[in-house]
Amino acid sequence: xxxxxxxxxxxxxxxxxxxxxxxxxxxxKAGKETAKLADKLPGVQDWEHARNGxxxxxxxxxxxxxxxxxxxxxxxxxxxxxxGSATDAGVPAFIEFMVxxxxxxxxxxxxxxxxxxxxxxxxxxKAFADCGESQQLELVNEIAYPAKAKPEMGQGVAFFNLxxxxxxxxxxxxxxxxxxxxxxGNRPGVWDxxxxxxxxxxGFKDAWG
Amino acid sequence: MISYQIxxxxxxxxxxxxxxxxxxxxAGYVLANAGLKVLMLxxxxxxxxxKDTLQLRWPWxxxxxxxxxxxxxxxxxxxxxxxxxxxxxxxRAAGTEFEWFRARMLGGRTNHWGRISLRMGxxxxxxxxxxxxxxxxxxxxxxxxxxxxxRMIGIYGTVEGIHNEPDGIxxxxxxxxxxxxxxxxxxxxxxxxxxxxxxxVLTEALPGVEGRGTCFYCGQCGRAxxxxxxxxxxxxxxxxxxxTGNLTVIDNAMVREVLTNDEGLATGVSYVSTxxxxxxxxxxxxxxxxxxxxxxxxxxxxxxxxxHPGGLGNSSGLVGRYLHDSTGASAGGFLPQLLDRKxxxxxxxxSVHIYSPWxxxxxxxxxxxxxxIEYGGGMHMPSYGFMDWVPHVNHLVPTKDGAQREQGGxxxxxxxxxxxxxxxxVGMAGRGTALARYDNYCEIDPSRVDKYGIPVLRFHYKxxxxxxxxxxxxxxxxxxxxxEMGAVVASSMPGPETxxxxxxxxxxxxxxGTTRMGDDPKKSVLNKWSQAHDCRNLFVVDAGPFVxxxxxxxxxxxxxxxxxxxxxxxxxxxxxxx
Numbered sequence: 001x002x003x004x005x006x007x008x009x010x011x012x013x014x015x016x017x018x019x020x021x022x023x024x025x026x027x028x029k030a031g032k033e034t035a036k037l038a039d040k041l042p043g044v045q046d047w048e049h050a051r052n053g054x055x056x057x058x059x060x061x062x063x064x065x066x067x068x069x070x071x072x073x074x075x076x077x078x079x080x081x082x083x084g085s086a087t088d089a090g091v092p093a094f095i096e097f098m099v100x101x102x103x104x105x106x107x108x109x110x111x112x113x114x115x116x117x118x119x120x121x122x123x124x125x126k127a128f129a130d131c132g133e134s135q136q137l138e139l140v141n142e143i144a145y146p147a148k149a150k151p152e153m154g155q156g157v158a159f160f161n162l163x164x165x166x167x168x169x170x171x172x173x174x175x176x177x178x179x180x181x182x183x184x185g186n187r188p189g190v191w192d193x194x195x196x197x198x199x200x201x202x203g204f205k206d207a208w209g
Numbered sequence: 210m211i212s213y214q215i216x217x218x219x220x221x222x223x224x225x226x227x228x229x230x231x232x233x234x235x236a237g238y239v240l241a242n243a244g245l246k247v248l249m250l251x252x253x254x255x256x257x258x259x260k261d262t263l264q265l266r267w268p269w270x271x272x273x274x275x276x277x278x279x280x281x282x283x284x285x286x287x288x289x290x291x292x293x294x295x296x297x298x299x300x301r302a303a304g305t306e307f308e309w310f311r312a313r314m315l316g317g318r319t320n321h322w323g324r325i326s327l328r329m330g331x332x333x334x335x336x337x338x339x340x341x342x343x344x345x346x347x348x349x350x351x352x353x354x355x356x357x358x359x360r361m362i363g364i365y366g367t368v369e370g371i372h373n374e375p376d377g378i379x380x381x382x383x384x385x386x387x388x389x390x391x392x393x394x395x396x397x398x399x400x401x402x403x404x405x406x407x408x409x410v411l412t413e414a415l416p417g418v419e420g421r422g423t424c425f426y427c428g429q430c431g432r433a434x435x436x437x438x439x440x441x442x443x444x445x446x447x448x449x450x451x452x453t454g455n456l457t458v459i460d461n462a463m464v465r466e467v468l469t470n471d472e473g474l475a476t477g478v479s480y481v482s483t484x485x486x487x488x489x490x491x492x493x494x495x496x497x498x499x500x501x502x503x504x505x506x507x508x509x510x511x512x513x514x515x516x517h518p519g520g521l522g523n524s525s526g527l528v529g530r531y532l533h534d535s536t537g538a539s540a541g542g543f544l545p546q547l548l549d550r551k552x553x554x555x556x557x558x559x560s561v562h563i564y565s566p567w568x569x570x571x572x573x574x575x576x577x578x579x580x581x582i583e584y585g586g587g588m589h590m591p592s593y594g595f596m597d598w599v600p601h602v603n604h605l606v607p608t609k610d611g612a613q614r615e616q617g618g619x620x621x622x623x624x625x626x627x628x629x630x631x632x633x634x635v636g637m638a639g640r641g642t643a644l645a646r647y648d649n650y651c652e653i654d655p656s657r658v659d660k661y662g663i664p665v666l667r668f669h670y671k672x673x674x675x676x677x678x679x680x681x682x683x684x685x686x687x688x689x690x691x692x693e694m695g696a697v698v699a700s701s702m703p704g705p706e707t708x709x710x711x712x713x714x715x716x717x718x719x720x721x722g723t724t725r726m727g728d729d730p731k732k733s734v735l736n737k738w739s740q741a742h743d744c745r746n747l748f749v750v751d752a753g754p755f756v757x758x759x760x761x762x763x764x765x766x767x768x769x770x771x772x773x774x775x776x777x778x779x780x781x782x783x784x785x786x787x
Contacts, residue, residue: 078620145618164623191556201551
């Protein structure tokens with residue numbers, strides 16, 4: 001079989017080359033950010049699918065906690081000229097799934113959110129999610145920069161590191177995030193080495209350097 | 210209701226093959242094509258990459274976005290299995306370590322492996338270091354089989370003429386990615402050669418081979434390939450062998466023991482069906498074990514009889530001994546030259562585009578043998594955790610507008626940092642020769658069974674100075690290469706407290722040596738044809754027969770040796786010797 005036959009086997013040969021690439025790209029459609037758990041993909045084992053369904057059916061975070069997660073996620077990844085925000089990409093639901101999938105995250109996340117609320121209560125007399133934006137950012141500024149954070153904010157720094165990683169994972173693995181980061185693979189094509197203009201820009205004389 | 214009666218299959222097969230990975234698959238393929246009636250038993254479910262792959266799925270199609278919670282290499286990886294299997298434990302002697310990876314599925318670990326396909330060389334079969342053991346066969350005896358595996362299965366690479374890195378019959382190699390050009394330049398400055406990778410991926414049509422597609426460059430070989438564009442035992446050997454009508458596969462069949470008669474010859478195997486726990490026996494004129502080095506050793510040790518009181522084929526007491534994995538250590542950083550890089554599709558192939566064959570002069574080193582280096586990095590498909598490193602390093606290089614970041618951060622500037630650093634990472638990993646030692650071994654744990662009631666393995670494995678010194682050399686080399694290519698390395702070099710980042714034995718998933726071959730029945734389990742000294746109709750075709758692996762990944766040698774053993778079997782049958 002040649003490459004054309006490979007594409008035929010993939011059910012893609014009817015389309016021309018250019019069409020093919022478009023046809024396989026991410027379709028940007030609202031509401032498709034979260035995988036439909038009801039659909040078992042071929043190759044996923046029954047027990048794996050059952051586990052996913054079970055976790056999806058459980059609820060870990062309270063509504064109060066999820067609200068705070070949404071606020072934090074959008075502070076970490078806000079909308080800008082390129083793409084939407086973390087909550088636009090469904091990040092809170094992703095984090096809800098992940099803490100059930102990796103239970104070791106549960107205490108650091110729940111405790112971290114509580115730590116944040118206690119800090120806000122002391123300073124502003126309100127829970128984090130109920131504070132104004134400037135109050136929220138004032139606190140975030142004290143935990144978002146590990147190298148300059150005060151030692152007594154260490155627990156907050158650790159929580160924010162975890163929250164930041166989960167947010168970035170959730171955002172950049174969503175359809176919106178994949179498009180934002182500019183990943184253009186995961187489709188049939190031909191790899192013929194680094195494009196000529198890139199080779200030149202980086203000072204390599206040919207595809208083998 | 211489970212019947213406690215053992216179901217006996219009335220058919221006597223010409224051969225019963227245990228395991229469907231590279232070794233079992235090749236043996237089954239050769240014998241079935243020669244007209245033998247072959248029964249293959251696989252402990253896991255049937256798996257056909259054409260239907261069961263997760264290739265071309267997007268990260269959001271996994272609720273954990275590809276995290277490794279359920280599968281050790283992530284949700285989209287093809288391996289059903291891992292280092293820990295529910296209900297199938299193993300133990301380790303105090304003060305020793307071993308991690309045992311098992312894939313329970315048709316094709317075994319060949320469904321998800323890296324497709325890096327290196328031949329062992331003349332000095333790997335007949336070492337010149339005075340320390341490691343010789344094989345009873347030479348490279349020249351194996352070369353014709355390597356050649357035939359190349360032609361039959363397909364491999365890309367370049368002819369280099371390096372003495373201990375024998376060339377094959379190569380398809381065209383994929384060209385390097387941008388980060389790999391920088392790696393190559395840096396490595397050359399550090400005195401480390403870099404050549405085109407060697408992988409079993411069809412970068413062009415393979416002459417004379419039907420039913421397999423050529424690579425369409427999604428870089429996802431590890432998910433298993435829908436068009437059979439790479440080597441998996443399932444797609445290239447077992448499924449084609451089934452089409453001859455001579456190979457029958459029973460899946461979900463966990464083999465309990467090899468059955469023998471009063472003369473000590475193998476008569477078949479007993480197995481338990483993992484789906485309904487029914488016990489079965491099947492009969493065969495020959496038994497061929499390709500269950501993986503440790504699983505085959507376990508089977509032999511669990512097959513005790515009056516004729517084989519210490520376990521089948523174990524009169525030497527060496528079954529399970531000389532267990533050895535590859536060494537492994539890694540390092541990485543990022544390339545400032547690749548910040549804010551232009552986006553394009555550089556998925557390439559799912560095996561290596563470049564690698565460094567061993568180049569060292571051992572007379573100047575404090576360890577024998579050596580390692581090769583595999584390289585990574587680039588603009589990969591996003592997956593869980595892939596950007597975690599960015600907030601740790603975003604302060605190290607100013608933005609293109611000259612702005613200086615604080616480490617960490619949030620908001621629009623952090624979002625830009627993720628974009629800025631995407632695709633700028635580089636990584637490298639050494640894979641080297643670990644010594645096959647008598648004192649590193651697996652045996653039957655005297656007090657534990659798995660959920661099928663089968664006694665489990667207990668491992669005894671310790672690294673020694675030879676491996677630790679090699680890991681130190683790897684780390685020093687990695688630092689030099691990273692430095693020479695201008696990479697920024699944010700982490701400090703691992704020191705002696707972590708054995709220089711040397712991975713635990715078993716983590717590289719290259720274990721072999723447990724049924725070593727040799728000419729002396731007192732010093733080996735198998736003869737040079739991988740036939741048991743103690744039982745002439747019993748063969749082992751996984752990595753168990755390896756006397757001492759080189760730094761070369763095992764699979765291509767498993768395939769060549771299994772083909773050689775299968776043809777020996779045909780020849781011996783014709784001579785009525787077995």
